[in-house]
Amino acid sequence: MKFAHMADCHIGSWRDPKLKDISTEAFNKAVDKCIQEQVNFILIAGDLFNTSLPRLDNLKTVVTKLKELKDKNIPVYIIPGSHDFSPSGRTMLDVLEEAGLFINVVKGEVVENKLKLKFTIDEKTGTKITGLLGKRGSLERSYYESLHTENLENEEGYKIFVFHSGIDELKPKEMQNIISQPLSLLPKNFNYYAGGHMHIVKESKIEDYGTIVYPGPLFPNSFSELEELERGGFYIVEDGNLKWEPIQIHNTHKIILNCNHKTPELIEQEINDEIKDKEFNNTIVLIRLFGSLENGKPTDINFKSIFTKLYDKSAYFVMKNTNALTTKDFEEIKIDTKSVEDVEGKLIKEHLGQIKVENLSVEKEEAYTRELMNILSQEKAEGMTKTDFENKVNDDAKRVLELDVD
């Protein structure tokens, strides 16, 4: 048996014109590799898309590729992730499943007020697959807490559990601020745990739990991920043997400079020295500056000139990060975070408790805020009238806030 495990494709995540198609390109490459490797099936452990209603151009490419897999009789099993799940139920994933392009394995029934998951059986291999979706702010935890585990743990045969959550025990130090849940909430005795959500490449064997795997994103989704991972990839699992397949789209080159006691002019000089004898053929260049400037401010560094030189040397894309660059002249307000979700999470936490509502705990306030932000971030679908869209947003908000008013 041979299958592929990918996660966090985040189709449509980059907005810059030069990078906006890069996640789709990575997806295409991954699918091509799966076809070439003749895998029996593909698992996508959440966040195929960056939003529940992706842009049409991205969607078209993905549908074409999924159709190709369908025609080649390679089934795709997915779960919704924290980005492409919609609490209102309006997600493109449902449409694609209706079209038979993949199977959402998050299926079950409610028994005694608890969730009893059902297995989806892969016809060719007899593999039994089930899993749970990911939600914003890791709100899926309550599902795990209400999960019937006996039927899952006692089922015979080769079993795969697909999940989209951070795991406390496996979280790397640099991700200490992401919300995660204990390993003990996952049902035991599965052969393979196909993880998503944490953008790390990690395989762990833990007693009672089989192999727990995070393949990382198909393409890094932020500056820090590009720095850390350089490229994305996914796993191909053949008869229990794991192989991580990298997806190379562009090379990356990192320029990391400690700016302590240096002037903006000196920093510019040092960067120029570093790049002067190099060519950056089709490479993504990352410039990270940190430390405290001797004088002046970060904006005094002539990045425009540096960028121009890099593009003249055929760099594909240049990015800078000066979050940790301070100046003696004045203190910047710093937000030490790595993604939009992290910034949102941090800001929500900072403002919790400012509105006093009876019986509203800070935990509930946080959950409401995250759900509401999710609702308000939805875009109006094509063909939808403004009034319908407003009504939908209102209805969703009422449902989240558990309001029973018109």
Place this chain on the structure above:
Amino acid sequence: MQVFDLIYGSQISQQNLELISGLSLEDNKDFDFMDPKLRNYMLARLKSLATIKGENAFVSKQMPDFFSEVREVLKEDLGFLTKPKNPLFIGNLRSGSNVLDVPIYLQGDKVLSHHILIAGTTGKGKSVLVSNILWSAVDQEYCGILVLDPHDEYYGRDKLGLKDHPNREKVIYYTPSNAPAGAITLKINIEQLRPTHLEGVVNFSPAQVQALNLYYKEYGKKWIESIILEKKLQINNAFMPETLVVVKRRLLYLLDLDFSNNQLFCNGIFDLNAGESTISDITKELEQGHIVIIDTSNFSGALEILIGSIITTEIFRKYKYDKMHGTLSEKPVISVVLEEAPRVLGKEVLERGPNIFSTIAREGRKFKIGLAAITQLPSLIPREILANMNTKIILGIEMKPERQAIIESASQDLSEDDRTIASLDVGEALVSSNFAKFALPVSIPFFEEFAKKDIVKDDVKKEFDGVQLS
């Protein structure tokens, strides 16, 4: 007033009493006291606790008048025992063996940061008291509590415990193996360890300490691996080869490590792969005012202390940083519950050098970190540390030297209470605190009864958006 002793009194002289007793012993039944009930009686010795005027109580400066009426205290007399802003529930007020319907709360933020000593003989109710305190602290925002639990009794893996609290999401439970659903498997990445964490845990010689530090300086996070695999140092002959052999052997044993073919293997809670964020996660939970319980029931004493030392060192470092940057006032008080406290605070241990717990005992309160030290042998703890523990919850103690150690360091004058302490029954305690007007006699309720009143049946219909239900 508090009755602190009961003695016999008689209007008959001692000489006559002894004469009558002697004759009675010789079986001469004809002798008896005249009006025995009028001539012999019990004398209660009382001391003044407080003067109550309306809703206020003051330290007594004068004796009651002669022939003042004496009666038992009533709930209505105790209006001054109010619930403070940050309450820490201890028990219900006791008058002798009668329990009054007056809950006793101390000012939790002060009490916890100024350290608590809980002393009592086995079976007198220390665990029940701690369970009650933890249960009521779950609802409070003002404190985070780290519990090193060598008997794995507070979470309630197989019985009623903190896992059953209505706010159970504020109770975080780490256990080394077979974690029940919702609990976290305790794994600490080996790269998180520093040589300072071993202070007071393992008694290394100065040369061995130097070896540890040199390896840490040269190999950074990989220092343990480098010692085990005997990697070379740039400095030659910094210590004898035997030193490295001993250090290596002790680390292998303490951390449950193995090596083979120049590769390191972890068997216990220390891990090469998992547990990178464990220490920062625990610190974060405590900073959010949660209760973190570490099940140390399967650990050796040294390993348990090492775990406590790693976590406590990190919390102390963070709170020192917060104090320096003016953000400490926003943080909750953190209390570290230490069972069998003399293992880390005992005179013998501290003679070998200070450790993080003795540092906290001395200066933790400046940084809003306190200890809750539990012991049956308070006399093993140095006097200056006992004196720093500004709240003492004293349960029954039969051994005189142990009572004496507490009485001598109590916040109130307990010199007359020796016999009271000796005769405290199961679940009875005397609370002496800088934050109480007088030593309070309390009765500790049974945990089951105390907790069950808060438990409500969870019958809210659950929804599972996003799951295709059939």
